[in-house]
Amino acid sequence: MYTMDDLKTNRDAQITVGSIVFFLLAFPIYFGMAAGNADGSLGGGVADYQVNGEITYVQLDSGTEPIGDGDPWTDSFNTDAINNAEDLNIVGLRLSMSYGEDETGGEGPLCPGGSAAPDTIIGGASHLDFSASAEGQNNGGSGAHEVSAIWYNASMVGQVVSGLSMDEIKAQIDSMGAGLGDHTVSISVASQAGNEPSPTCSRSDGGETVDYTVELMVLDYTIAPYLDTSDI
Numbered sequence: 001m002y003t004m005d006d007l008k009t010n011r012d013a014q015i016t017v018g019s020i021v022f023f024l025l026a027f028p029i030y031f032g033m034a035a036g037n038a039d040g041s042l043g044g045g046v047a048d049y050q051v052n053g054e055i056t057y058v059q060l061d062s063g064t065e066p067i068g069d070g071d072p073w074t075d076s077f078n079t080d081a082i083n084n085a086e087d088l089n090i091v092g093l094r095l096s097m098s099y100g101e102d103e104t105g106g107e108g109p110l111c112p113g114g115s116a117a118p119d120t121i122i123g124g125a126s127h128l129d130f131s132a133s134a135e136g137q138n139n140g141g142s143g144a145h146e147v148s149a150i151w152y153n154a155s156m157v158g159q160v161v162s163g164l165s166m167d168e169i170k171a172q173i174d175s176m177g178a179g180l181g182d183h184t185v186s187i188s189v190a191s192q193a194g195n196e197p198s199p200t201c202s203r204s205d206g207g208e209t210v211d212y213t214v215e216l217m218v219l220d221y222t223i224a225p226y227l228d229t230s231d232i
């Protein structure tokens with residue numbers, strides 16, 4: 001553990017403690033659950049640990065949805081639909097979107113010089129109190145983007161973590177069942193029609209058709225004692 005003198009002088013200690021404080025503020029669900037499950041069976045006291053992990057994706061749904069301007073589409077999925085979901089360390093929800101441009105009017109030789117105006121596509125992903133949103137545009141006639149809501153401490157993965165016990169690390173990267181249940185996604189479109197020089201060449205744009213994929217993010221991880229060979 002760090003002493004107060006360490007915190008005042010040791011930058012690594014400050015960064016580590018800062019990360020822990022951030023996590024305590026941002027992800028309180030873990031600590032409630034970790035306390036409920038703490039049985040000490042993992043062993044592993046406070047030490048240096050190498051944390052490794054890999055994210056894989058489990059598809060919940062995919063499809064194509066015509067979405068009107070200002071008329072959001074939303075859908076929910078439950079992990080009951082996934083085989084053995086309770087055996088998976090579900091740490092996030094990802095919504096991937098791609099789209100073109102469907103403006104009509106204002107085309108042909110009598111309407112030169114016009115062009116489409118980009119629409120804004122906003123995707124949202126949420127589970128329990130965790131949510132995220134991100135927007136993209138079909139500038140130039142097409143586009144794609146994704147949004148992920150996550151409920152684990154991604155900054156620990158691939159790192160040597162010091163000053164925590166194995167159980168404390170596990171509490172930040174293992175959802176311990178918190179990934180089960182309902183997962184909700186939404187897509188909304190703010191469409192915009194481009195202009196044409198002539199009033200008889202007006203364009204219209206009522207929304208956009210979006211291809212989407214909804215996936216759970218599953219983290220497989222290892223926590224192993226870290227041996228600093230430079231000390232030997």
Ligand SMILES: [Ca+2]
Pocket residue numbers: 101103116117118119191192193194205
């Ligand atoms: Ca448009």
Ligand SMILES: [Ca+2]
Pocket residue numbers: 101102103119191192205206207208
């Ligand atoms: Ca459009």
